[in-house]
Amino acid sequence: MTSLFRDRILPVLTVIAAILVIWHVFVIYLNAPFVRDQAARAGETISLSQIIERTFAQERPILPAPHQIVAELWDTTINKAVTSKRSLVYHAWITLSATLAGFGMGTVLGITLAIGIVHNRAMDRSLMPWVIASQTIPILAIAPMIIVVLNSIGISGLMPKALISTYLSFFPIVVGMVKGLRSPDTLLIDLMHTYNASRAQTFWKLRWPASMPYLFTSLKVAIAISLVGAIVGELPTGAVAGLGARLLSGSYYGQTIQIWAALFMAAGLAALLVSIVGYAHVRVLKRMGVKP
Amino acid sequence: MNSPASVVSAKNLGLTFETGDGPVHALTGVDLDIKKGDFVSFIGPSGCGKTTFLRVIADLEKHTSGSIEINGMTPENARLARAYGYVFQAAALYPWRTIEKNIALPLEIMGFGAAEQKQRVEQMLDLVNLSGFGKKFPWQLSGGMQQRASIARALAFDADLLLMDEPFGALDEIVRDHLNEQLLKLWDKTNKTICFVTHSIPEAVYLSTKIVVMSPRPGRVTDVIESTLPRERPLDIRETPEFLEIAHRVRQGLKAGHSYEE
Numbered sequence: 001m002t003s004l005f006r007d008r009i010l011p012v013l014t015v016i017a018a019i020l021v022i023w024h025v026f027v028i029y030l031n032a033p034f035v036r037d038q039a040a041r042a043g044e045t046i047s048l049s050q051i052i053e054r055t056f057a058q059e060r061p062i063l064p065a066p067h068q069i070v071a072e073l074w075d076t077t078i079n080k081a082v083t084s085k086r087s088l089v090y091h092a093w094i095t096l097s098a099t100l101a102g103f104g105m106g107t108v109l110g111i112t113l114a115i116g117i118v119h120n121r122a123m124d125r126s127l128m129p130w131v132i133a134s135q136t137i138p139i140l141a142i143a144p145m146i147i148v149v150l151n152s153i154g155i156s157g158l159m160p161k162a163l164i165s166t167y168l169s170f171f172p173i174v175v176g177m178v179k180g181l182r183s184p185d186t187l188l189i190d191l192m193h194t195y196n197a198s199r200a201q202t203f204w205k206l207r208w209p210a211s212m213p214y215l216f217t218s219l220k221v222a223i224a225i226s227l228v229g230a231i232v233g234e235l236p237t238g239a240v241a242g243l244g245a246r247l248l249s250g251s252y253y254g255q256t257i258q259i260w261a262a263l264f265m266a267a268g269l270a271a272l273l274v275s276i277v278g279y280a281h282v283r284v285l286k287r288m289g290v291k292p
Numbered sequence: 293m294n295s296p297a298s299v300v301s302a303k304n305l306g307l308t309f310e311t312g313d314g315p316v317h318a319l320t321g322v323d324l325d326i327k328k329g330d331f332v333s334f335i336g337p338s339g340c341g342k343t344t345f346l347r348v349i350a351d352l353e354k355h356t357s358g359s360i361e362i363n364g365m366t367p368e369n370a371r372l373a374r375a376y377g378y379v380f381q382a383a384a385l386y387p388w389r390t391i392e393k394n395i396a397l398p399l400e401i402m403g404f405g406a407a408e409q410k411q412r413v414e415q416m417l418d419l420v421n422l423s424g425f426g427k428k429f430p431w432q433l434s435g436g437m438q439q440r441a442s443i444a445r446a447l448a449f450d451a452d453l454l455l456m457d458e459p460f461g462a463l464d465e466i467v468r469d470h471l472n473e474q475l476l477k478l479w480d481k482t483n484k485t486i487c488f489v490t491h492s493i494p495e496a497v498y499l500s501t502k503i504v505v506m507s508p509r510p511g512r513v514t515d516v517i518e519s520t521l522p523r524e525r526p527l528d529i530r531e532t533p534e535f536l537e538i539a540h541r542v543r544q545g546l547k548a549g550h551s552y553e554e
């Protein structure tokens with residue numbers, strides 16, 4: 001119990017405390033000029049302690065104080081009905097559904113391509129360069145085009161965002177799975193050969209199980225960038241719902257607190273998704289008898 | 293024509309690997325006839341082509357000259373007929389399968405029924421003295437136990453020919469003695485044909501009815517020694533003059549092969 005506190009919790013708390021201290025310093029430093037301006041315009045002279053106090057209570061600060069963000073998060077998650085457009089839970093759900101759809105499609109696409117590449121020499125030669133090239137195009141450049149093109153053929157809403165997530169997430173899956181499916185030792189493949197095993201048998205009994213650690217490592221990366229893809233997909237259209245839309249409307253109206261709250265929500269969501277995949281990873285490997 | 297009892301029959305067999313820096317003659321002019329029920333040991337310095345020869349028998353490597361027949365068939369047809377079980381130098385167990393699942397692997401692939409699989413796995417575990425370890429994963433077993441599991445796996449589908457590539461190479465003397473004894477008993481009981489690669493002269497003499505001495509560069513057979521020891525072999529047969537004489541002949545053969553290099 002004490003060692004759990006000392007080894008796991010204490011270091012985390014230390015880092016958080018350090019971040020909070022630095023954050024507060026920056027809140028004062030960045031917001032003070034505006035406070036001084038305001039005071040000067042109103043013709044009042046204010047003391048340093050008053051300045052500091054006011055930097056923590058701005059309506060549209062350059063950098064909001066942590067307690068302001070917490071208050072905004074509390075207000076928009078707990079105090080609003082989840083169906084309300086002002087609820088952050090509602091927006092998070094919109095983004096999450098696109099993330100999960102894109103992640104699902106990216107995973108299926110990635111695994112399918114990897115299987116093709118591993119089993120077919122022609123596919124290996126012809127496909128792999130394209131897979132790599134696809135990731136050299138910046139997503140910010142291609143996202144608006146995907147949205148516009150799909151909109152023009154009548155596809156809108158969740159699907160275009162999910163496709164951007166797919167575009168981002170299939171890549172780590174392909175790369176990881178190609179490596180994983182090729183990971184079995186030649187000795188184990190020779191063994192399959194001596195049994196005169198079919199390709200399907202070699203795949204299901206050897207390549208697939210051998211690739212599991214690689215798959216889950218890729219899935220962790222893929223789920224995180226799926227979320228990024230969904231948020232990026234919400235930016236160019238000026239979407240009305242989703243965490244991306246909250247970021248965008250926040251920056252239109254200078255609502256920095258709203259922006260930061262949405263950012264924190266996105267970060268929390270990413271952490272949650274990655275840990276769910278991580279948990280599945282541990283469970284699967286445990287069932288496969290991996291040495292603890 | 294082969295006599296029907298020939299299991300492996302190689303005539304002027306050669307295999308040359310084409311590598312980046314020129315051809316490597318792994319095997320040249322190998323003539324060998326292995327009869328049903330023989331226990332044949334292959335002995336020789338590193339790189340003389342012992343593994344390569346087993347791999348040619350197993351159709352994991354294609355010979356480039358001469359001919360070879362397994363049970364009167366090409367190696368490929370013999371493999372398709374699942375004529376042999378192969379034990380590699382490393383245990384090569386699947387880490388995510390329990391020991392019993394590992395032993396059942398060839399049975400699954402060859403389409404044995406569930407009941408028969410279970411029964412054979414039990415039988416094999418018993419044979420290699422691993423009863424009670426079926427539910428363990430490979431990493432939970434010692435190296436010797438893992439090697440026994442891999443032998444059980446090779447035996448599970450009851451092929452008549454067993455190819456073993458230094459199966460006990462990494463084990464200590466005591467475990468090795470024990471496994472040698474068990475292997476001999478098994479061979480005696482089942483009348484299988486065994487091809488066994490080893491670096492140890494006593495091991496080769498103790499186990500074999502026929503010892504094939506090989507030498508490298510190019511890999512070839514320099515001597516084939518028929519053992520005069522009886523089928524029944526207690527461990528202390530290794531102290532008898534007859535045993536020592538055969539061991540001496542093997543040692544001479546190995547030396548003769550070596551002098552070629554100097």
Ligand SMILES: Nc1ncnc2c1ncn2[C@@H]1O[C@H](COP(=O)(O)OP(=O)(O)OP(=O)(O)O)[C@@H](O)[C@H]1O
Binds near residue numbers: 310311343
């Ligand atoms: N796939 C390969 N490609 C090229 N050369 C090879 C290949 N496999 C084996 N050789 C060469 O063939 C020769 C015989 O190798 P082999 O593995 O049969 O030797 P070995 O007698 O089993 O040796 P050891 O006792 O060390 O296991 C060696 O010179 C080796 O370098």
Ligand SMILES: [Mg+2]
Binds near residue numbers: 343344
């Ligand atoms: Mg070898």
